[in-house]
Amino acid sequence: MAQETFDLLVIGGGPGGYVAAIRAAQLGMKTALVEKAQLGGICLNWGCIPTKALLRSADVLRLVRNAAQFGVQAAAPQADLAAMVARSRAVAVQLNKGVAHLMKKNGVKVFTGHARLQGAGAVSVSGADGVSPALRAKHIVLATGARARQLPQLPSDGQSVWTYREALTPPALPKRLLIVGAGAIGIEFASFYRTLGAEVTVVEMAGRILPVEDEEVSAQVAASLQREGIAIHTGMAVAQAQRGKNGWEVTLQAQDAAKARLQLQADVVLVAAGIVGNVEDLGLEKTRVQVEKTHIVTDAQCRTAEPGVYAIGDVAGPPWLAHKASHEGVMCVEHIAGLAPHALDPRRVPACTYSHPQVASVGLTEAQARAAGHKVKVGKFPFGANGKAIAMGATAGFAKVVFDAGSGELLGAHMVGEEVTEMIQGFAIAQTLETTEADLMATIIPHPTMSESMHEAVLAAYGRALHI
Structure with a gap:
C-alpha cells in the first residue's frame, strides 16, 4: 500500500486534536488527523456541549415555574425529557458537522479509524473496513482524551448504572438517582435531574462537594442544592453495592471508620468518579513514551520522552478541561513551528460548573x-x-x-x-x-x-x- 507522508499527524479529533490540526494547517504544515469515532470528541458529542443543552432546558423549566414572581402568568410547565434529549443531540450533531467543515476548509486530511504508533514516525490506521493506511509524519500529536472511571462495585451496564454518556440519553426519568462523585459532572447532572423531578442523592469521598473549588463556593452550592431537595453525603465512599428486585442497595462507609455505615436505595446509579486516560492500544510500547496513572507524561511544551511525539489534553493529565486541551493544541503546534509560545500555567486555567x-x-x-x-x-x-x-x-x-x-x-x-x-x-x-x-x-x-x-x-x- 502506498504510504502518505505529513508534516504533522494528530491522533484524536476532540477539542485539543482538531484545534491543533487547524493551527498546524494555518502555519503551512501538511496535516492529517485520525479519529476513530466522531469529530469533536467526547466534549462536543457526549460531554460539554450536549450537557449544556440539557441544562439550558432545565433553566427554562425552572424559569417558567417561577414566572409569577416576574409578573407573568403561565400554565404549569411539563418537562418533555425526550424532546430535551432530542434537542441536545441535534446541537451535538450540528457542531460535529461544523468540525468536519473546518477540517475541509483548512485542508486537513481526516482518516477514520484506530491509530497505532509503529515507531520512527510511522502510524497505522485500522478502520471498520479493514483498510490500514500507512502514514508517516515528522511530528505526531496524541490527543486521545479520556473516559469515565469505572467502579468495581458498580460496573456500567448502560441501564441501571450510568456514565455521563447514558445520563445524556436516558430512556426515562429515574425516580431515585444516586450520583457517585460530586465534581463538576456529578453536580451538573444532580442539578438537571432534580429540576426534572427525580429524587437525587450525591455521594462524595472528599469532605465537601466540588472539592477543587474554594470552600465558601462549595458551601454555597451545597446549601442551594439541599434547598432544592438534593441529599448530599460527603466524606463517604461506596463500600458495597448489590442489585435487588427494588433497585440498587448501596452501602456507604464514612472515611472516618468510627462512623456508622449508611444504606441507600436507588433505581439508577450515575458514576461520576473521575476519568482515566485513553492510552491503551496506541503502540506506546514501541516508543519511549512514559505513562503514569493512565496519563502520558509530558514537559512544558507537551513533548513526550519519544522524539517527535507530543501529547495534549485529557490524556496528558489535569486539568481535564476542553479549553485547556485546545490551548495546549495551539501551544504545542506553535512550539513545533518554532514560534516559542508561552508554556501553559495550570493556575490560570479557568474552570466552570454549569449547575444551578x-x-x-x-x-x-x-x-x-x-x-x-x-x-x-x-x-x-x-x-x-x-x-x-x-x-x-x-x-x-x-x-x-x-x-x-x-x-x-x-x-x-x-x-x-x-x-x-x-x-x-x-x-x-x-x-x-x-x-x-x-x-x-x-x-x-x-x-x-x-x-x-x-x-x-x-x-x-x-x-x-x-x-x-
Whole structure:
C-alpha cells in the first residue's frame, strides 16, 4: 500500500486534536488527523456541549415555574425529557458537522479509524473496513482524551448504572438517582435531574462537594442544592453495592471508620468518579513514551520522552478541561513551528460548573494561597447587593477575589451565581495581563451589570466597597 507522508499527524479529533490540526494547517504544515469515532470528541458529542443543552432546558423549566414572581402568568410547565434529549443531540450533531467543515476548509486530511504508533514516525490506521493506511509524519500529536472511571462495585451496564454518556440519553426519568462523585459532572447532572423531578442523592469521598473549588463556593452550592431537595453525603465512599428486585442497595462507609455505615436505595446509579486516560492500544510500547496513572507524561511544551511525539489534553493529565486541551493544541503546534509560545500555567486555567447555581473560578483558592505562603487580601461581594441581580431575581451567590497583599497580584477569583461562567473570563484576562488591584479598581464597569460585583469584590479586598 502506498504510504502518505505529513508534516504533522494528530491522533484524536476532540477539542485539543482538531484545534491543533487547524493551527498546524494555518502555519503551512501538511496535516492529517485520525479519529476513530466522531469529530469533536467526547466534549462536543457526549460531554460539554450536549450537557449544556440539557441544562439550558432545565433553566427554562425552572424559569417558567417561577414566572409569577416576574409578573407573568403561565400554565404549569411539563418537562418533555425526550424532546430535551432530542434537542441536545441535534446541537451535538450540528457542531460535529461544523468540525468536519473546518477540517475541509483548512485542508486537513481526516482518516477514520484506530491509530497505532509503529515507531520512527510511522502510524497505522485500522478502520471498520479493514483498510490500514500507512502514514508517516515528522511530528505526531496524541490527543486521545479520556473516559469515565469505572467502579468495581458498580460496573456500567448502560441501564441501571450510568456514565455521563447514558445520563445524556436516558430512556426515562429515574425516580431515585444516586450520583457517585460530586465534581463538576456529578453536580451538573444532580442539578438537571432534580429540576426534572427525580429524587437525587450525591455521594462524595472528599469532605465537601466540588472539592477543587474554594470552600465558601462549595458551601454555597451545597446549601442551594439541599434547598432544592438534593441529599448530599460527603466524606463517604461506596463500600458495597448489590442489585435487588427494588433497585440498587448501596452501602456507604464514612472515611472516618468510627462512623456508622449508611444504606441507600436507588433505581439508577450515575458514576461520576473521575476519568482515566485513553492510552491503551496506541503502540506506546514501541516508543519511549512514559505513562503514569493512565496519563502520558509530558514537559512544558507537551513533548513526550519519544522524539517527535507530543501529547495534549485529557490524556496528558489535569486539568481535564476542553479549553485547556485546545490551548495546549495551539501551544504545542506553535512550539513545533518554532514560534516559542508561552508554556501553559495550570493556575490560570479557568474552570466552570454549569449547575444551578453556576460556579466559575480561576487561580488559587484562599486556602491554597495561604498554604503557598502568601499574605493575602480577600474581597467578597454578594449578588444580593447588585442592582442587575436584584432586577433579574438572581441574588444568590457572590464574587470573591484573592490578592497577594504585598504585590497586589490577583492570585485567584471565585464566583457562584447566575451566569458566572460568562463572567470569569474577565478575571482570566486580568491574570494573563498581570494586572494589579490598582488596575482593576481603575477599570470602569458598565451599569447595571452583574459584573459590577466583580469590581466591588476587588474594592472590598481593600476596604473600599461602595455598595455594602
